[in-house]
Amino acid sequence: MLSQRRIFVSLGMLGNKVGMTQIFTEDGNANPVTIIKVGPCVVTQIKTTSTDGYNSIQIGYKQVPRQKLTKPELGHLDKTSIVPLKYLKEYPIDNVEDFTLGQIINVQDFEEGQFVDVTGKSIGKGFAGTIKRHHYTRGPMTHGSKNHRAPGSIGQGTSPGRVFPGKKMAGQLGAKQITVAKLKILKIDSKENLLIVKGAVPGKPGNLLSIKPTVKV
Structure with a gap:
C-alpha cells in the first residue's frame, strides 16, 4: 500500500x-x-x-x-x-x-x-521571421543577392495554385504552453x-x- x-x-x-x-x-x-x-x-x-x-x-x-x-x-x-x-x-x-x-x-x-x-x-x-522561428538558413550575402533573410518560394505555380496548409512561414513565436x-x-x-x-x-x-x-x- x-x-x-x-x-x-x-x-x-x-x-x-x-x-x-x-x-x-x-x-x-x-x-x-x-x-x-x-x-x-x-x-x-x-x-x-x-x-x-x-x-x-x-x-x-x-x-x-x-x-x-x-x-x-x-x-x-x-x-x-x-x-x-x-x-x-x-x-x-x-x-x-x-x-x-x-x-x-x-x-x-x-x-x-x-x-x-x-x-x-x-x-x-x-512576430518572427522564418530564420528565427523555423531555423531556416539565410541566402547569399554577396554577388548582388537580394535574398538574405527572405523566406523564398512558398509553393508551385498554376498547379496546384495554392499554398499547402501547415507551410512553415513567418508568424507568432512563443507564448505557448510548453512541458519540459x-x-x-x-x-x-x-x-x-x-x-x-x-x-x-x-x-x-x-x-x-x-x-x-x-x-x-
Whole structure:
C-alpha cells in the first residue's frame, strides 16, 4: 500500500519560477538549475466517479483579496469555506479517498532525486521571421543577392495554385504552453518552499508553473 507521502507526490502542485543559477556537486561539476517557489496549495474540490464521472483533485494556489475574483469563482470557493485563491488546477488521480477539502499540500511532499515534468507558458517573442522561428538558413550575402533573410518560394505555380496548409512561414513565436519532461530535483528548501531542479523550465521569472511527477512508463 502506498504511503501518505507518496500519494501526495503523485498529485502535482502549482508554483512560480524564481530564476536560474548554478550549483556545484561534491565532485566539482557545475549544474544549471532553476529555482521554483512551490505552493503551499489547498485542496479546493474532490471529484469522484459517482458524482462527476471521473476521479480528480482540484487544488488552489496564491491567496488574493476577494475583490480580485469574480462572483462565480468566489461562490465555488465559499461552498467549502476556502480562502480566495487566484489559480485553480485539476489533477486526475486514482485514490481520492486520501484527500480532504482544505488540505494543505506543500513542497515537502516532493523528494530529492525525484523526476518531475514542469509545464508553463513560454516567453512570447512576437512576430518572427522564418530564420528565427523555423531555423531556416539565410541566402547569399554577396554577388548582388537580394535574398538574405527572405523566406523564398512558398509553393508551385498554376498547379496546384495554392499554398499547402501547415507551410512553415513567418508568424507568432512563443507564448505557448510548453512541458519540459523529466527534470531532476536536486534540492528542496522546506523553509522557503523552494524546489531546485536541474535544467531550464518554460517562461520568465514569475511565470506560473505546474509541477507534476514524471510518470514511469
